[in-house]
Amino acid sequence: MGFDLQFGWTGTVSEVVLGRTRAEGGTRSVSYRIGGGTTLPFLDTDRPSPSPLIAFECCDNPRIWSTIVRDYCGDLVNDPAEWAKTAETVYGADMVRLNLTSTKERNFSDVAALKKTVESVLSATTLPLIIEGSNEPKIDSEVFLACGEAGQGERLLLGTAEASRYRSIAAAALAYDHSVIAQSPIDINLAKQLNILLREIGVARDHIIIDPYTGALGYGFEYSFSAMERIRFSALKGDADLAMPMCCAPADSLTIKEVRDAPADARDEMAVQWEVYTSIAAAVAGAEIICVRHPRSVGVLKEAFAGLKSHSHSRTAEVR
Amino acid sequence: MALKALDIYKLLPKKNCKECGDPTCLTFAMKLAGGKADVDLCPYLDDEAKAVLGATTRPPIRRVKIGVGERAFGVGEEFVLYRHEKTFYHPPGILFKVSDTQSADEITQVTIRVRDESFTRVGTKLQFNGIAIENASGSKESFARAVATVEESADLPLVLISENPEALALALVQVGTYRPLIHAATQDNYKAMCALAKKHGCPMVIKADSLEGLVSLVKDCAAEGIQKLVIDVSPQTLGDFLVKSTAARQLAITRKVPELGYPVFLDTTKTGMQDAAIALGIVKYASVIVTNPLSPAQTKAALTLRQNIYTDPQKPIQMNPGLYRIGSPGKDAPVLMTVNFSLTFFTLEGYLESTRIPCFMLIVDTEGLSVLTSVAAGKLNETLVRDSLKKFGVENEVTHRNLIIPGYAAPLSGRIEEATGWKVMVGPRDAAEIGEYLYTEWKK
Numbered sequence: 001m002g003f004d005l006q007f008g009w010t011g012t013v014s015e016v017v018l019g020r021t022r023a024e025g026g027t028r029s030v031s032y033r034i035g036g037g038t039t040l041p042f043l044d045t046d047r048p049s050p051s052p053l054i055a056f057e058c059c060d061n062p063r064i065w066s067t068i069v070r071d072y073c074g075d076l077v078n079d080p081a082e083w084a085k086t087a088e089t090v091y092g093a094d095m096v097r098l099n100l101t102s103t104k105e106r107n108f109s110d111v112a113a114l115k116k117t118v119e120s121v122l123s124a125t126t127l128p129l130i131i132e133g134s135n136e137p138k139i140d141s142e143v144f145l146a147c148g149e150a151g152q153g154e155r156l157l158l159g160t161a162e163a164s165r166y167r168s169i170a171a172a173a174l175a176y177d178h179s180v181i182a183q184s185p186i187d188i189n190l191a192k193q194l195n196i197l198l199r200e201i202g203v204a205r206d207h208i209i210i211d212p213y214t215g216a217l218g219y220g221f222e223y224s225f226s227a228m229e230r231i232r233f234s235a236l237k238g239d240a241d242l243a244m245p246m247c248c249a250p251a252d253s254l255t256i257k258e259v260r261d262a263p264a265d266a267r268d269e270m271a272v273q274w275e276v277y278t279s280i281a282a283a284v285a286g287a288e289i290i291c292v293r294h295p296r297s298v299g300v301l302k303e304a305f306a307g308l309k310s311h312s313h314s315r316t317a318e319v320r
Numbered sequence: 321m322a323l324k325a326l327d328i329y330k331l332l333p334k335k336n337c338k339e340c341g342d343p344t345c346l347t348f349a350m351k352l353a354g355g356k357a358d359v360d361l362c363p364y365l366d367d368e369a370k371a372v373l374g375a376t377t378r379p380p381i382r383r384v385k386i387g388v389g390e391r392a393f394g395v396g397e398e399f400v401l402y403r404h405e406k407t408f409y410h411p412p413g414i415l416f417k418v419s420d421t422q423s424a425d426e427i428t429q430v431t432i433r434v435r436d437e438s439f440t441r442v443g444t445k446l447q448f449n450g451i452a453i454e455n456a457s458g459s460k461e462s463f464a465r466a467v468a469t470v471e472e473s474a475d476l477p478l479v480l481i482s483e484n485p486e487a488l489a490l491a492l493v494q495v496g497t498y499r500p501l502i503h504a505a506t507q508d509n510y511k512a513m514c515a516l517a518k519k520h521g522c523p524m525v526i527k528a529d530s531l532e533g534l535v536s537l538v539k540d541c542a543a544e545g546i547q548k549l550v551i552d553v554s555p556q557t558l559g560d561f562l563v564k565s566t567a568a569r570q571l572a573i574t575r576k577v578p579e580l581g582y583p584v585f586l587d588t589t590k591t592g593m594q595d596a597a598i599a600l601g602i603v604k605y606a607s608v609i610v611t612n613p614l615s616p617a618q619t620k621a622a623l624t625l626r627q628n629i630y631t632d633p634q635k636p637i638q639m640n641p642g643l644y645r646i647g648s649p650g651k652d653a654p655v656l657m658t659v660n661f662s663l664t665f666f667t668l669e670g671y672l673e674s675t676r677i678p679c680f681m682l683i684v685d686t687e688g689l690s691v692l693t694s695v696a697a698g699k700l701n702e703t704l705v706r707d708s709l710k711k712f713g714v715e716n717e718v719t720h721r722n723l724i725i726p727g728y729a730a731p732l733s734g735r736i737e738e739a740t741g742w743k744v745m746v747g748p749r750d751a752a753e754i755g756e757y758l759y760t761e762w763k764k
């Protein structure tokens with residue numbers, strides 16, 4: 001029929017596995033295989049499009065976390081394990097992204113405590129985890145190794161590798177068979193370069209997630225959207241060094257002017273809408289993992305993705 | 321295949337009468353060749369020439385204007401599938417929906433909101449575009465009353481939603497001359513609808529379940545002499561909309577199916593997921609978006625996304641570099657340096673205005689890059705600051721020699737001092753703190 005979409009793509013987005021179930025040697029109740037796309041997101045009419053995964057972000061030291069989220073979540077923010085569990089059982093997230101913000105404290109050195117935190121979060125939730133380690137070259141190596149070890153067998157997604165600091169994280173990923181998030185500042189060429197660097201030191205393509213950096217709506221999203229679309233095209237045109245699934249983390253949303261200046265009774269909704277509008281656009285541009293910080297964003301996005309992926313069929317249980 | 325300008329010129333009347341809006345037939349031909357004009361603009365073309373030119377020279381997506389007067393908006397006239405290839409030109413109109421089952425007060429409230437509400441981002445006024453009135457009651461009198469109620473409080477672009485030509489006919493008696501968009505012609509009613517569109521000269525939505533159905537309706541309407549069309553793919557789900565709107569756009573811009581070269585209509589209230597549908601419509605080719613009235617948070621997010629997606633990613637919105645004044649600064653007023661990225665300028669300006677301290681803003685030319693980005697790229701440097709101070713004559717405006725720079729430019733402070741001889745004061749990173757900074761650091 002002449003009215004079908006015709007793109008003539010030849011490439012495929014590579015598949016990446018997140019988490020390991022008991023049967024696979026881990027302890028998660030579910031594992032996800034994302035990627036595998038052969039056209040633009042949600043446009044495959046022959047088979048069910050996968051729903052992007054929604055990762056809820058929590059942290060182990062809420063001091064530098066958004067006050068909006070702190071106010072909304074209450075005491076939970078002081079207990080990462082309980083918080084992660086709530087993300088699974090109450091908020092309905094598909095994954096948990098644990099940000100080890102304690103490493104940002106001046107003179108941080110308690111790596112043993114980090115390990116405990118990761119372990120407690122792993123036992124509190126059955127979901128696959130993203131662990132966001134340190135952001136300080138001096139402690140990176142120790143921190144990532146500790147995380148990697150604590151999550152051995154669980155196929156964690158470790159973040160975040162950047163062109164200027166990727167060795168420590170790659171080493172931990174290689175040692176314990178985890179995957180990594182590779183972030184570059186809204187630039188397709190830099191994204192490709194970083195992936196090549198990672199590959200050269202041994203990280204396999206199916207262990208990399210691209211984070212093209214999400215500028216907040218109104219603060220760079222006009223660039224992020226097109227950077228994501230372009231990365232997806234390159235993948236579909238056959239560039240293996242850009243053919244990894246992408247993630248979107250609109251974390252900047254919670255610090256922008258519109259959200260900060262919103263009247264107290266509308267602040268939550270402003271935060272949610274900012275995350276939701278960004279996330280939906282990003283999912284359409286190609287992001288397959290969406291990381292949000294406001295609990296209320298999770299449900300809204302779930303419903304939206306269910307509507308997007310259906311051309312009228314229902315959700316498939318195991319196959320993601 | 322696209323025709324060359326000279327081939328097109330040969331087919332034109334060569335009167336050079338300027339009625340098409342171009343000075344000569346040749347310049348008009350050049351526009352046509354670039355897909356920038358519509359053949360219909362020349363009143364003297366014979367039918368044969370029209371037939372040859374029409375299909376190949378008009379923009380792949382026709383331009384359709386909705387409403388009259390100040391708030392009228394044009395949609396369509398897009399050329400690409402992806403905004404990084406060029407840019408998107410005509411942002412979708414977003415219209416609030418009211419129903420003729422609502423009270424006159426409720427309808428008036430929504431109308432006044434759309435008429436008056438706006439907010440400014442990056443120097444641009446953002447607002448909703450009009451009102452869609454639905455004939456939910458089934459009564460043509462109620463519909464006409466609702467339309468009259470809207471019309472009494474505002475001259476806004478309208479969408480009249482009813483598949484009953486009689487109801488539309490009655491409503492059009494009142495607002496027909498304001499070029500409302502009528503919704504919708506279907507396989508069943510198109511003849512009567514075309515007659516209405518023709519009588520009032522208004523644009524019309526055609527609606528069918530499949531693209532094939534739309535193509536046949538386009539042909540039917542063309543046979544009735546109606547070409548100002550908007551298409552409704554009547555999506556079952558968001559995914560269905562995405563597939564159909566993408567296919568329609570692709571087939572139109574490649575000119576494989578020129579009949580699909582019309583702007584796309586999306587009624588988000590039918591999807592059960594307002595926000596997702598609006599976001600999807602904005603990024604994926606909707607030109608007329610109908611929604612229930614939105615909350616303040618939804619409003620800001622939706623209109624900001626629209627602004628972002630319709631901003632050319634190749635060219636950040638820029639300010640002219642120069643010395644700008646906040647209030648009436650005197651010779652001892654502070655001078656604050658920043659970059660010429662519009663977003664940065666307007667953010668800082670907003671906070672400075674609320675401090676009520678008269679001051680100067682020195683805007684240096686970083687080619688539209690933000691502070692952090694231009695520092696990272698090396699575009700913001702001491703030479704640029706020195707040359708800008710000179711070029712804009714800052715030395716003659718103030719008697720002191722103190723320059724406040726953004727917190728994120730702190731690594732440059734020493735070098736700027738050396739290059740300019742001015743004393744550099746490093747301001748806060750966050751412009752929101754500028755008031756406090758000026759009161760504590762400058763005033764002391």
Ligand code: B12
Pocket residue numbers: 184185186187190213214215216219220221223252636656657658659661663664667668688689690691692693694695696697724725726727728747748749750751752754
């Ligand atoms: C959008 C964006 C881009 C866009 C450009 C947008 C633009 N027009 O500038 C693009 C995609 C092109 C881009 C490119 C690059 N980017 Co960029 N980009 C961003 C992003 C997401 C948002 C920037 C933005 O719009 N900020 C909003 C404006 C309003 O902020 P601002 O100008 O800084 O203004 C604020 C303050 O500085 C203050 N302020 C402003 N003026 C003044 C004046 C005074 C006196 C005071 C007191 C305060 C003050 O007030 C404002 C509000 O608080 C940031 C990440 C982020 N979250 O900031 C990265 C970011 C700035 N980019 C980064 C980088 C590295 C780059 C590149 C160098 C990458 C590369 N190697 O190519 C390039 C450079 C550009 C080039 N070579 O042409 C890094 C910078 C790293 C660093 N810390 O130095 C960042 C932080 C991303 C990251 N985390 O890696 N980028």
Ligand code: SF4
Pocket residue numbers: 332333334335336337338339340341342343344345348361362363364365
């Ligand atoms: S209106 Fe027609 S005849 Fe007149 S200048 Fe334009 S193209 Fe030529």
